[in-house]
Amino acid sequence: MNNLGNKRRLALLGLVAVFLVFFACTKKQSETSTQATESNEILFGEFGSMTGSESTFGVSTHKGIVMAIDEINAAGGVKGKKIRIISYDDEGKSDGAVTTATKLITQDRVMLLLGEVASSRSIAAGAVAQQYKIPMVSPSSTNPKVTEIGNYIFRVCFIDPFQGAVMARFAMNNLKLATAAILQDIKSDYSIGLADFFEAEYQKLGGKIVAKESYSGGDVDFRSQLTLIKGKKPSLLFVPGYYTEVGLIARQAKDSKLDSTLLGGDGWDSEKLTEIGGQAILGGYFSNHYSHEDQNPVVQNFVKNYKAKFSEVPNGLAAMGYDAAMVAIDAAKRASELSSKGLRDALATTKNFQGVTGIISINEKRDAVKPAVVLKVVGNNEFHYVATVNP
Amino acid sequence: MHAFIQNLINGFSQGSVYALVALGYTMVYGVLQFINFAHSDIFMLGAFAGLYLSVWLAGVQPAGLLLGLVMVGTMIFCLLAGLTVERVAYRPLRSAPRLNVLITAIGVSLFLENLGQVIFGSDPRVFPSLISTQPLFEGEIIVNNVQLIIVCVSALLMFVLHWVVHHTKLGIAMRAVSFDIETANLMGIPADTIIAFTFIIGSSLAGCAAILYGLAYPKVEPLMGVMIGLKAFVAAVFGGIGNIVGAALGGVILGLSEAFVVYYVSSTFRDAIAFAILILILLFKPTGIMGSVRREKV
Numbered sequence: 001m002n003n004l005g006n007k008r009r010l011a012l013l014g015l016v017a018v019f020l021v022f023f024a025c026t027k028k029q030s031e032t033s034t035q036a037t038e039s040n041e042i043l044f045g046e047f048g049s050m051t052g053s054e055s056t057f058g059v060s061t062h063k064g065i066v067m068a069i070d071e072i073n074a075a076g077g078v079k080g081k082k083i084r085i086i087s088y089d090d091e092g093k094s095d096g097a098v099t100t101a102t103k104l105i106t107q108d109r110v111m112l113l114l115g116e117v118a119s120s121r122s123i124a125a126g127a128v129a130q131q132y133k134i135p136m137v138s139p140s141s142t143n144p145k146v147t148e149i150g151n152y153i154f155r156v157c158f159i160d161p162f163q164g165a166v167m168a169r170f171a172m173n174n175l176k177l178a179t180a181a182i183l184q185d186i187k188s189d190y191s192i193g194l195a196d197f198f199e200a201e202y203q204k205l206g207g208k209i210v211a212k213e214s215y216s217g218g219d220v221d222f223r224s225q226l227t228l229i230k231g232k233k234p235s236l237l238f239v240p241g242y243y244t245e246v247g248l249i250a251r252q253a254k255d256s257k258l259d260s261t262l263l264g265g266d267g268w269d270s271e272k273l274t275e276i277g278g279q280a281i282l283g284g285y286f287s288n289h290y291s292h293e294d295q296n297p298v299v300q301n302f303v304k305n306y307k308a309k310f311s312e313v314p315n316g317l318a319a320m321g322y323d324a325a326m327v328a329i330d331a332a333k334r335a336s337e338l339s340s341k342g343l344r345d346a347l348a349t350t351k352n353f354q355g356v357t358g359i360i361s362i363n364e365k366r367d368a369v370k371p372a373v374v375l376k377v378v379g380n381n382e383f384h385y386v387a388t389v390n391p
Numbered sequence: 392m393h394a395f396i397q398n399l400i401n402g403f404s405q406g407s408v409y410a411l412v413a414l415g416y417t418m419v420y421g422v423l424q425f426i427n428f429a430h431s432d433i434f435m436l437g438a439f440a441g442l443y444l445s446v447w448l449a450g451v452q453p454a455g456l457l458l459g460l461v462m463v464g465t466m467i468f469c470l471l472a473g474l475t476v477e478r479v480a481y482r483p484l485r486s487a488p489r490l491n492v493l494i495t496a497i498g499v500s501l502f503l504e505n506l507g508q509v510i511f512g513s514d515p516r517v518f519p520s521l522i523s524t525q526p527l528f529e530g531e532i533i534v535n536n537v538q539l540i541i542v543c544v545s546a547l548l549m550f551v552l553h554w555v556v557h558h559t560k561l562g563i564a565m566r567a568v569s570f571d572i573e574t575a576n577l578m579g580i581p582a583d584t585i586i587a588f589t590f591i592i593g594s595s596l597a598g599c600a601a602i603l604y605g606l607a608y609p610k611v612e613p614l615m616g617v618m619i620g621l622k623a624f625v626a627a628v629f630g631g632i633g634n635i636v637g638a639a640l641g642g643v644i645l646g647l648s649e650a651f652v653v654y655y656v657s658s659t660f661r662d663a664i665a666f667a668i669l670i671l672i673l674l675f676k677p678t679g680i681m682g683s684v685r686r687e688k689v
Contacts, residue, residue, distance in 0.1 A: 186659050213658040218618060220608035223401040224653035231394060244515050244610055251609075255524055256533055275517050276610060 042078060042332060044069070044085045044325070045104030047115040047125065052092030057117040057317055061139055062087060063310055064321025065114055068329065071305075078332045086110060094124040101125035105132045112137065112343050114324050117317060119143030126153045135344040139324035140289065140317055144193075147366040154347050154366045156324045156355065158391070160190050163265040163287040164197030164240065166372040166389045170285065171236055171263060172205040174374075174387055179208050181234035181260065183225060183249065185241045186214040194240035194265050210234045215245065222249050223256060230258040242267040247276025254280035261285070269316075271381045282379070285386065287372045290319040290357040293385035294373060302356045323355035358388070393531045398650040404538040404607070406646020407545035411600035412623035413630070413638040414552065415593030421633035422569045422589045425489050428496040429480075431620020432503035433473050433594045437601030438518065438611045439511055440468040445519045458521045462602050466595040473594025477587060507613030515612040518605035541603045548596060549639050556635060561588060569633070629669050631682025640680060645669070
């Protein structure tokens, strides 16, 4: 017994020794790589949901980012330096976002962070970035709170309520519909924000709001609200909710013979929309960040290159990831010095940058001012590009 | 006037579904004096059973036969589920304090909801339209065939239930067990069997309600039972818990009050106002509209 114990102890000692040597080696390696970085590389960090239930979000964004960086490096990089991206998976969790952002900043010593799609995770990781004064660019977090964290947090997408104004302009200028009813989800800040901005802009343009009614997310019966709205005879019905309720509302509106045109925001963007809404949702319009059908040559060029690289059509998140990386690179080009502080100051003065998702300017709240596209529901999970609405 | 009648129709069809689910709560309470919180999840399981059955039986003609088959199949599935819950979770606790059974019921409910999320995923699914929605007649007021089916099937089931409880041996036994479980046992009534039957009837009604609900609102998800369960429970209390006619009445009144509050008062405060009305009525009639005062035995 004793003999065996001694053997075990020896083996353990040996193991520890091996580990020590291993760590010493890796430490040395990482030191050399940092030294290399300082001379000829600019380090960007990315964290996203590469696995988990929202893995498609993270993976698409990652592809867009990688494509942008590859293009710039192929063209010679920035100020004679190549850009290197370090990507980590936050597994779609807020604490994962915090851990990976901290690791990128303190261990990998990146100059700038790119991430996340979900507003909740951008908010969690944004606090870390702000604390260490590392600029962070979110590709597609639309919640207004994200950039309120501090002066190092930026985004290249518009904020939620802006879509309300977009749809109001589209209704008045393109569809020429001058009476509207609103049906909002009283439980969701997103929906209320869109509804309020729609109402303000629509009335400013001379439109008339004849009814503003509410439902609670999760409801299935909207007939009473629709009966009320039908009595006011609006020419359009603005429903800034999520696809499940919107689908049911469309169905019941059709059953109630309410034939107003349906309008909404990017909460509609799901394959489930037409599955639940069926025939009733066809002919509705909603706003979104990007459409691959946009005939703008910048978009078409992006779609062509993306298809060649990944053999699939880029979705909105890939386009936003691409633009986030490109805006960051543009800032690096214009920066007076290649440091986090220099990049932050350059990001804050981004003006009229031509991105795939439109011409982007960063305002004093560090939010992007840019156009939105309007899509029309034409068939089973088919949305066609109709118009671009400028801010 | 048109709007008034339209709201009456909408509220009535919505209320009928509440009533069917409320019957399950009230029957179990009547017999065992505890709230079977898992009832709303049996309803959810019924909706999923109906979904899979309709996909499996797709192609059966005519549509009426398909609907009938799906409904019967779902009711059988639900009664088995209800029976299992009773046998596994409630029967072993028959002699335990009522609070323990109540907590077990909450546990079973959470278990079924989470199990649903694991098996079916939390993304909502679309219930197939077994019959296409069509208005019954032209005109200002719209009544569609689905609403008519909901009201007719619900009314039919409630009459059958009323007849079973008041005019059959099983019903007499149920009422005896409800009155005093120990004495009923002494008189030779197999109380456990009667209780199992109560669960069978309540659960199959929930299954039927799930199909009717799926026809009108084709969205099926693991947490769909929570809100409707809450409303049906309120309807049962409002009607006088333990009373079958009361539960039916409570469901219909809740559906109507929701519809009218939205139309005439405010859609923003729908639930708050609808429930406030119920609380007001309960203040004046604490046992519910059909409830009778039951003295605690010493």
